[in-house]
Amino acid sequence: MTGPGLTEFERVVLPHLDAAHNLARWLVADATLAEDIVQDAALRAFSYFSSYRGGDAKAWLLRIVRNLAYTALDARRRAGTTSLDDGTTADGEDHPAMQVPDAADDPEASLARREGFARLDRALATLPADLRECLVLRELEELSYKEVAQVTGVPVGTVMSRLWRARQALMQSGTEGRAP
Amino acid sequence: MNKGECAEMTLLIQAGVDGELAPAEAARVAAHLDQCPACADTESQLLALSGRLRRELPFYAAPDALHAAVRARIAAAAPAPKVRSPAAPVWRRLSWRNVWPVAPFGAGAAVAAVALLLLLPTGGGLPDAVVASHVRALQPGHLMDVVSTDQHTVKPWFDGRLDFAPPVKDFQREGFPLTGGRLDYLDERPVAALVYGRRQHLIDLYVWPEEGRPDVAPTSDSRNGYNMLRWRQGGMMFWAVSDLGAQELADFVRLWRAA
Numbered sequence: 001m002t003g004p005g006l007t008e009f010e011r012v013v014l015p016h017l018d019a020a021h022n023l024a025r026w027l028v029a030d031a032t033l034a035e036d037i038v039q040d041a042a043l044r045a046f047s048y049f050s051s052y053r054g055g056d057a058k059a060w061l062l063r064i065v066r067n068l069a070y071t072a073l074d075a076r077r078r079a080g081t082t083s084l085d086d087g088t089t090a091d092g093e094d095h096p097a098m099q100v101p102d103a104a105d106d107p108e109a110s111l112a113r114r115e116g117f118a119r120l121d122r123a124l125a126t127l128p129a130d131l132r133e134c135l136v137l138r139e140l141e142e143l144s145y146k147e148v149a150q151v152t153g154v155p156v157g158t159v160m161s162r163l164w165r166a167r168q169a170l171m172q173s174g175t176e177g178r179a180p
Numbered sequence: 181m182n183k184g185e186c187a188e189m190t191l192l193i194q195a196g197v198d199g200e201l202a203p204a205e206a207a208r209v210a211a212h213l214d215q216c217p218a219c220a221d222t223e224s225q226l227l228a229l230s231g232r233l234r235r236e237l238p239f240y241a242a243p244d245a246l247h248a249a250v251r252a253r254i255a256a257a258a259p260a261p262k263v264r265s266p267a268a269p270v271w272r273r274l275s276w277r278n279v280w281p282v283a284p285f286g287a288g289a290a291v292a293a294v295a296l297l298l299l300l301p302t303g304g305g306l307p308d309a310v311v312a313s314h315v316r317a318l319q320p321g322h323l324m325d326v327v328s329t330d331q332h333t334v335k336p337w338f339d340g341r342l343d344f345a346p347p348v349k350d351f352q353r354e355g356f357p358l359t360g361g362r363l364d365y366l367d368e369r370p371v372a373a374l375v376y377g378r379r380q381h382l383i384d385l386y387v388w389p390e391e392g393r394p395d396v397a398p399t400s401d402s403r404n405g406y407n408m409l410r411w412r413q414g415g416m417m418f419w420a421v422s423d424l425g426a427q428e429l430a431d432f433v434r435l436w437r438a439a
């Protein structure tokens with residue numbers, strides 16, 4: 001089942017499968033699609049693995065996931081199979097807007113029942129995709145600025161300003177964590 | 181504080197919250213925060229927001245079934261088997277070596293050792309795992325690793341990828357056409373999944389070796405509306421699962437066992 005490449009791949013890349021799934025899930029807001037994206041991303045990563053030259057395996061895998069997620073959203077939007085409304089990013093680029101995850105029918109989101117979660121989640125969901133992905137990568141995936149830049153393919157300065165705009169939006173939407 | 185200095189501070193304060201400041205910059209930011217209530221407030225808001233995001237938003241770890249599916253598909257995509265068992269039966273080595281560039285290793289000692297670790301067929305969460313795997317495979321866009329109605333294509337496809345040679349049979353004429361196969365992962369081992377059609381339904385037949393164990397007649401089970409039949413025959417364990425009715429699934433199994 002394995003050559004030397006597979007053992008190495010399992011050691012270096014597969015530990016980041018949870019991170020990959022989390023990112024996919026936040027980007028597409030669809031449990032089934034997220035799993036398919038992770039499977040495709042892992043297979044792609046494996047087939048590109050011979051060209052992987054060390055370095056940050058997590059960021060490397062997440063970049064593949066991120067690109068596949070946008071491709072999938074784009075395809076779905078063009079197919080017109082969902083009610084995704086077309087979003088425009090803060091940069092004026094056209095990006096698929098995201099669905100607000102429906103926490104009510106999602107058993108994974110038992111956290112949703114916690115006070116305040118729905119509001120924060122919703123505010124995050126309504127951010128433009130490029131701001132949201134930066135925030136998810138930084139806060140939930142705990143990537144450094146440099147890694148976020150690597151995943152999203154923009155300079156570190158852009159990461160910083162996107163993060164700031166994302167946080168500003170959340171703070172202004174009244175979901176900031178001031179002590180009640 | 182003058183507005184220009186505060187504006188310049190914003191991204192630095194954020195970088196401090198994100199742990200991205202070098203000590204010298206951090207000291208400069210701290211000095212400003214000491215004297216500027218507005219910026220100090222910004223910092224505390226950023227810290228609070230960060231805390232809430234991490235505390236309250238879910239981190240969607242990959243489900244176990246996804247971990248297993250990824251491993252199985254990568255194993256399927258890998259070029260060559262890991263273990264070549266020196267104990268492979270001679271007949272199998274002879275019969276395949278000249279045909280396939282990758283010599284499949286027979287169901288030898290290594291496999292027998294693995295089989296000892298397997299749950300008994302009735303045991304534990306295996307029925308749930310089988311149904312979960314079947315349901316996953318039914319999802320739109322899920323790929324079959326080898327799509328073929330020809331058993332002479334499907335069988336060799338497995339031979340390079342598994343440490344055993346699953347029997348492959350077709351029942352086209354009886355109304356259960358073979359449609360393909362894939363590698364799957366059950367009970368912490370790669371298994372063969374043969375896919376059969378029946379009208380608009382699919383049957384997954386999972387196969388793996390349990391060498392040296394006695395034949396066992398089919399036992400039925402069901403989970404969440406899916407019917408299952410499992411049996412052991414010729415040192416192989418078989419699990420058939422489908423949303424077909426129990427009777428039709430039993431017909432399929434009867435055909436399989438008789439062929």
Ligand SMILES: [Zn+2]
Binds near residue numbers: 218219
């Ligand atoms: Zn200030």
